Amino acid sequence: MxxxxxxxxxxxxxxxxxxxxxxxxxxxxxxxxxxxxxxxEVAQRFAVQVVLPEFHQDLASSLGRIGAGFSLAALLGTALGVAVARSRLLNDLLGPLLEVARPIPAIALVPIAILLFPTDEQGIVFITFVAAFFPILVSTRHAVRALPTIWEDAIRTMGGNRRQVLTRVVLPGTLPGVFGGLSVGVGVSWICVISAEMISGRFGVGYRTWQAYTVVDYPGVVVGMVTIGLLGWLTSAAVELLGRRATRWLPREARA
Structure with missing residues (x-):
């Protein structure tokens, strides 16, 4: 160790x-x-930028967008993933729409977001939401379908109803898969939020990195890249830590 x-x-x-x-x-x-x-040179530029108010404003803007978009994606992606996997009707009704939309890169939706939403801020949150939504949805759906049917049969044999099957079997049993999707989703969210900030943002780490590039400030560009990497690593580590805490009752192999 x-x-x-x-x-x-x-x-x-x-x-x-x-x-x-x-x-x-x-x-x-x-x-x-x-x-x-x-x-x-990069370290020197980082030492200069880290004390500037603009740097902290950019961090707050990017983290706020990630927090809003990813939280919505986590809630809706998990709920819809369970619903589609458990209901044949919902799968037939929503499955084709989801499968057609899923391959579209979230960043390709920037022009649509600009047309749909009254502010750039709402559009960037939407892009972040879409980026995280599909990995979470697909991972949850697969996790639900992979549950052994004997678990559900066992609780029904003991008199359990549908709500108890959902809360005692489905949700706990899918947690490793759900957190796997959350970990992937938060990483993809960072990729897309940075790209969206470069295209249509006014604040944020991505916007500041692009501004540095336009004025040929290459140390500033690398500072932005390093900041993005650190933020992505910290948020992914936080999701994985939460996942390990939530699945402490599982064997180590299942948690991994």
């Missing part, structure tokens, strides 16, 4: 060292590392 906590920061440090060497020496090994800022 101790070796893992040494290996992980060591691998990150090795990557940063390689980046510094390649960029500081202006290496050209097919890729043009001489065009990229060094680790030192």
């Amino acid at each position: 101790a070796g893992r906590w040494v290996l992980r920061p060591a691998s990150l440090a090795a990557g940063l060292l390689l980046w510094q060497v390649l960029t500081a020496t202006g290496a050209r090994v097919w890729l043009r590392f001489d065009q990229l800022p060094t680790v030192v």
Whole structure:
């Protein structure tokens, strides 16, 4: 266990060292590392930006959009996934619509969001919602359908009704699959919210990163990329931690 906590920061440090060497020496090994800022330059720019009010405003804007869109997607995606998997009528009614809409990239809906919603903020939240909705829906649906039928038969044999089947068997049994979809969904949400901010936002990490690119501020661009990576990692880790806490009653293999 101790070796893992040494290996992980060591691998990150090795990557940063390689980046510094390649960029500081202006290496050209097919890729043009001489065009990229060094680790030192990025660290210096990050130290400057992290104390600016605009940086914290951008963080708050992006996190607020993720929080609103992802929360809606988690609620609706989980509920609809269970409903479609449990009801043949709903599956026949909604299944074709969902399957046609699912392959459409959420970022491709930006023009539709601009036309539909009165403000850019609402449109960006909508894009974030769509990005997370389908991974959560599909993961939940598959988790419900994968439940052993003997579990439901057992509780019905003991006199359980439909509500008890849902609350005692279906929902607890699908938790690992649901949290798998939530983990994927939050990552996809970050990809799409950043892209939406670049296209139509006025604040946010994605907007600030694009602004840095337009003025040829490459250290600022990398600072934005690093910030996005850290935010995505922290939110995904929070979802996975919540999932482990919610499924502590399962065997370790099932939680994984």
